[in-house]
Amino acid sequence: MLVLPPSFWSLFPMKFVLVLFFLFSPFCSGQTIYATEFEEYEDGAENLDDWIGSSPGTGSYGLDYELVSGLQNSAFIGFERPVQPLVTLVKAHDFDPVKAGTPTVTLESLLGVEDSTNGRRDTFSIVFLNSSGDLLASIQFRNGDDDFGLWYSDGVTIRDSSLDFIRGELQLLTIEIDFAINRWSVQLDGIDIIRNVVFHSGNKVIDLGFTGVQWDLSSNVTLGYGDNYLLIADWYVRAVPTTSFKVLGLSRVGVVSEILFEPELGFSYQLQTSPDLSTNFQDEDSEMTENGLRYFDPSLRSFSRVVRKYAIPVAQ
Secondary structure: OOOOOOOOOOOOOOOEEEEEEEEOOOOOOOEEEEEEOOOOOOOEOOOOOOEEEOOOOOOOEEEEEOOOOOOOEEEEEEOOOOOOOEEEEEEEEEEOOOOOOOOEEEEEEEEEEEOOOOOOOOEEEEEEEOOOOOEEEEEEEEOOOOOOEEEEEOOOOEEEEEEOOOOOOOEEEEEEEEOOOOEEEEEEOOEEEEEEEEOOOOOOOOOEEEEEEEEEOOOOOHHHOOOOEEEEOOEEEEEEOOOOOOOOEEEEEOOEEEEEOOOOOOEEEEEEEOOOOOOOOEEEOOEEEOOEEEEEOOOOOOOEEEEEEEEEEOOO
């Protein structure tokens, strides 16, 4: 078994799946494209046999058991010297969300970056590729001293989000992509990293060919690798239908408005407003009732949406 440093992940939280579904009418949980907590795999350096990796035989990705107490199997990428400076590990989906009638796709993963002990630090990315293998977009966990933090790419331009992650701690990454309008949003532990920005700005075909991770060395030669690594506790990819929730109506008495629907147990709802229903969404004070969501609306705002949130405990 791969032996990794035991002194980290001291703040390991209970595993939760947190999903955000939005528009004027919220979505249901949708179709599962792929879901794993890696318990179905045997622990070992390269037992992710239905994932595709670019550095076989090196131990630079794979599975290990109880890296975190109670976690059992988890996947990792990094730690051992690879065969090239950019290592890719992806899961094939070959799914066209728009043609399938479920244009919104979510990815949730509990993951974290453990720092290097050899003084060299690298970048780990969550990547989205189309069915031809072209990189569409990525979220980058940059572990270097000069550019540390969360960056994102639309396949053409890489930008700094000006936000950081926490080394040595598992954090919940939530990604939502609308393939119909080519926009996406990303949260880490419920904090917006990006919100409703362009997903892919290049000229590649946009579909869900692969999801996965990359390890990009800061050195141009593999001898300069850092023994940092990305740990991945689970990986959930879902397609979200857009017609499964029905708004029953609207009511307004004076400055009090109410969106009428049937709230579901286990969910909370948040009203957001925007000047154009695509940018600068702001949370507004609102109150749940047995008939829907009530809020004060003295300006008669036209562009609103309801965000539905839920948390499902996942068995450890």
